[in-house]
Amino acid sequence: MHATFYIILAITSAFGILFIKRLDNPFKLLSFFIFTVLVSEMINKYLVTKIGTNFPGMHVFSYVGVIFNGLIYDQVLKDNLRDRKIVFSTTVIAITLLILNLIYLEGFFEFPSHGLIINAFQIVIFVFLTYVKLLNNNHKRAIYTQATFWLNSGNFLFYGITFNIFAFFNYLYIPENIDWTYALIKYANFAMYIFFFIAIVLNSNETNE
Amino acid sequence: MKRMNDENVLIPVIASTLLMGMIIVFVIYFIILYRKKQRNFQQERDAFKQALLKTEIEIKEQTLGNVSRELHDNLGQIAALVKINLSILKIEKEPENELLLNDSIGLLKNLITDIKDLSLSLKGENLNRFGLIKMAEIDFKRCHNMGKFKILFEHEFNEEDLAFEKQIFVYRMIQEIFNNILNHARATEVKVQIRSNLNQTTLKVQDNGVGFDTAQQAKGSGLMNLEERCRLINAELNLKSEVGLGTSITIQINSNAS
Structure with a gap:
């Protein structure tokens, strides 16, 4: 299963980096972000073998994720100053909360569940802003031919699930249900990166037209 | 995966199905909303295009009407006056010139008829009359x-x-x-x-x-x-x-x- 996940990440980031010149800014950043996800997954695996846990890596990567998502959506929503301000302030708040969480609640060697909620909270706000933008923009093209729709829906699928699981469905995380929760998150994660791949492919064609 | 009793399995299955369902319903709702907006946008664009074309054609008709009036009232009248002037000219001593004069009068007659016909065809309102x-x-x-x-x-x-x-x-x-x-x-x-x-x-x-x-x-x-x-x-x-x-x-x- 892990191998499939790595393959999806590798293909998506390789495609993005290979056609980087044909991509718009959000999708250039997305390609680099997916590449960093791939690298972080490898580092986490190494950490497990070396120190027995990958939680420090997950902590560090939650910062990387928050910053990258802020940058990506800053570019997606660049036409609207109000949206950009929301993206900037949400990202600053998310980073502050991550630091506070690290200092006061979940240390480097604890599972960063709050970090994931913060990450999901940030993305869900961006996702709704982007859906509104898509609705208000010109409607010349079918929605499923637009790269932004796939980027947004991928994020919405994964972070919508993650946010709900960690924020509202604590019940799902009790030992009896952990396999179900893990499977749900894992498949949503697969779906998200497949959606990202579609987004990058579509954008490389959009820019090329 | 460890074996779980029915109750433990049922709740996460329902919860995760509901969660996925909600997200999928939201995305489907968004797509429907987008398509509705896309249809409205297309209709507005078509209506605007039609209005633009209609205005363009109205302006063309108006311009043609003006040209028609100008042809009939101005050029046609001048040509008619020239024809009258030529008709009352007396050229008795030079028969060759008389021939030329009659030719010119004939040509002028044709010109006046052409101007009238052209003026008639340029003015769309004439359809109402004829x-x-x-x-x-x-x-x-x-x-x-x-x-x-x-x-x-x-x-x-x-x-x-x-x-x-x-x-x-x-x-x-x-x-x-x-x-x-x-x-x-x-x-x-x-x-x-x-x-x-x-x-x-x-x-x-x-x-x-x-x-x-x-x-x-x-x-x-x-x-x-x-x-x-x-x-x-x-x-x-x-x-x-x-x-x-x-x-x-x-x-x-x-x-x-x-």
């Missing part, structure tokens, strides 16, 4: 007088079958088609048919000119004008042409369509 068939006949006569081609005109047209505004469109389309034939077709014979019933009016113009390859040749402004006018009155345009075999244009107008 009707589509009469106006088309005046135009055909003028084309025939140019000596370029023979025109066979068949009609079974009832003015009441087609709204007056649409008749102006049909008349302008006939002029556009004839303009194209005069400029490009090199035809010796043109057949025109206008037929109508309560539901539909059909205009068919066939020439035996040089024709063209419809797949190869880019659309000229004449053909694009025809298409635009057809779109505005929801008419169907059918063009058939082959190199060396002439061109046939059929326009079908739904009488009841707005």
Whole structure:
């Protein structure tokens, strides 16, 4: 299963980096972000073998994720100053909360569940802003031919699930249900990166037209 | 995966299904909303385009009307005055000049008739006075007088079958088609048919000119004008042409369509 996940990440980031010149800014950043996800997954695996846990890596990567998502959506929503301000302030708040969480609640060697909620909270706000933008923009093209729709829906699928699981469905995380929760998150994660791949492919064609 | 009892399995299954369901429903709702907006956007764009075309055609009609008035009231009057002046000139001693003078008067008569006909055909409102068939006949006569081609005109047209505004469109389309034939077709014979019933009016113009390859040749402004006018009155345009075999244009107008 892990191998499939790595393959999806590798293909998506390789495609993005290979056609980087044909991509718009959000999708250039997305390609680099997916590449960093791939690298972080490898580092986490190494950490497990070396120190027995990958939680420090997950902590560090939650910062990387928050910053990258802020940058990506800053570019997606660049036409609207109000949206950009929301993206900037949400990202600053998310980073502050991550630091506070690290200092006061979940240390480097604890599972960063709050970090994931913060990450999901940030993305869900961006996702709704982007859906509104898509609705208000010109409607010349079918929605499923637009790269932004796939980027947004991928994020919405994964972070919508993650946010709900960690924020509202604590019940799902009790030992009896952990396999179900893990499977749900894992498949949503697969779906998200497949959606990202579609987004990058579509954008490389959009820019090329 | 460890074995779980039924209750433990049921709750996460329901919860995760609900969660996934909610997210999928949201995305589907978004897609439906987007498509609705897309349809509205398309309708607004079409309406705007139609309004723009209509205004353009109204302006054209107005300009043609002004040109027609100018031709009739100004140029026509001047030509008539020149003819009168020439008629009262007395040239008795030089018979050669008299011949020349009579020729000039004859030419001037033709010029005045042409100006009147042209003025008549430019003003769309004249359709109200003379009707589509009469106006088309005046135009055909003028084309025939140019000596370029023979025109066979068949009609079974009832003015009441087609709204007056649409008749102006049909008349302008006939002029556009004839303009194209005069400029490009090199035809010796043109057949025109206008037929109508309560539901539909059909205009068919066939020439035996040089024709063209419809797949190869880019659309000229004449053909694009025809298409635009057809779109505005929801008419169907059918063009058939082959190199060396002439061109046939059929326009079908739904009488009841707005």
